[in-house]
Amino acid sequence: MQKIPTRDPKKMALRAAFLRTLYIGGALTLIALAPKMSRLIGSPDKSKKRRAELYQRIQNTRSLLKHQGLIQEDARGRFALTDRGRQKIEKVLLKEYVVPPPALWDGRWRILMFDIKERRRRVRNQLRKLLDGAGFVRLQDSVWVHPYPCDEFVVLVRAHLASGVGELRFLVADALESDRPLREHFRLA
Numbered sequence: 001m002q003k004i005p006t007r008d009p010k011k012m013a014l015r016a017a018f019l020r021t022l023y024i025g026g027a028l029t030l031i032a033l034a035p036k037m038s039r040l041i042g043s044p045d046k047s048k049k050r051r052a053e054l055y056q057r058i059q060n061t062r063s064l065l066k067h068q069g070l071i072q073e074d075a076r077g078r079f080a081l082t083d084r085g086r087q088k089i090e091k092v093l094l095k096e097y098v099v100p101p102p103a104l105w106d107g108r109w110r111i112l113m114f115d116i117k118e119r120r121r122r123v124r125n126q127l128r129k130l131l132d133g134a135g136f137v138r139l140q141d142s143v144w145v146h147p148y149p150c151d152e153f154v155v156l157v158r159a160h161l162a163s164g165v166g167e168l169r170f171l172v173a174d175a176l177e178s179d180r181p182l183r184e185h186f187r188l189a
Contacts, residue, residue, distance in 0.1 A: 014057060014058070014061045015061055015064070015065065016089075016092060018058075018061050018062065018065060018071075019065065019070060019071075019081065019085060019088065019089040019092070020089060020092075062079070065085070068084075069082055069084050069085070070082060070084055070085035070088055071085050090160065091160075096133070097130075097133070097134050097153060097156070098133075098134055098135055099134055099135055099146055099148050099149075099150040099153055100148070101148050102148060102149070105147055105148070105188050106149075107174065108147075108172050108173060108174055109145050109146075109147060109172070109173045109175075109176045109179065109182070110145065110146045110147070110148070110149065110150050110170070110171070110172055111139075111143065111144070111145050111170070111171040111172075111173055111176075112131065112136065112143075112144045112145075112146075112154065112168065112169070112170050112171075113142055113143050113144075113168070113169045113170075113171070114127060114142050114163070114167055114168045114169070115142060115166075115167060115169075116142075116163070116167050123161050123162075123163070126161065127157065127161055127163075127168075130157055130160075131144045131157075134146075134150070134153055137182060137185055137186075145176070145182060147182070147186050147188060151170075154168070154170050
């Protein structure tokens with residue numbers, strides 16, 4: 001699977017914006033898409049040259065995404081995500097997922113433990129990145145903790161990584177021994 005390069009933030013933002021728009025909005029024409037893209041990457045200069053550069057960047061991004069097999073164009077010029085494109089944007093969105101904190105903490109700890117076999121090392125490493133990105137704190141290599149309800153996130157992770165209950169175990173604990181550093185980390189103390 002080819003990764004979207006992150007070296008040029010403008011190109012990365014444009015590609016992600018293109019994929020997000022198609023993911024959220026379904027099939028859209030480029031005419032409807034271009035104004036949204038210009039708002040996401042900043043308003044272009046009023047000059048024809050700047051507008052031409054912007055549309056050229058959009059055209060290049062569209063061509064690249066088509067070449068990578070992430071989007072497809074129908075006969076009427078509308079774009080839609082392919083299955084591969086949907087998987088790619090879901091990975092991006094999952095990495096950006098943050099467990100929303102409630103107004104008041106209920107005093108319970110959510111503990112996610114996993115035991116993923118060595119042959120699925122890539123999945124195990126991806127899971128660690130997802131947990132770290134969502135705000136979990138690592139207690140041990142395969143034991144992570146979070147103070148807020150995150151059932152929805154666990155379901156998404158299980159589905160995304162195709163992991164069953166045997167690989168991922170989710171617990172809710174009323175108390176956790178020596179939790180002072182965790183309370184300080186999450187600003188609960």
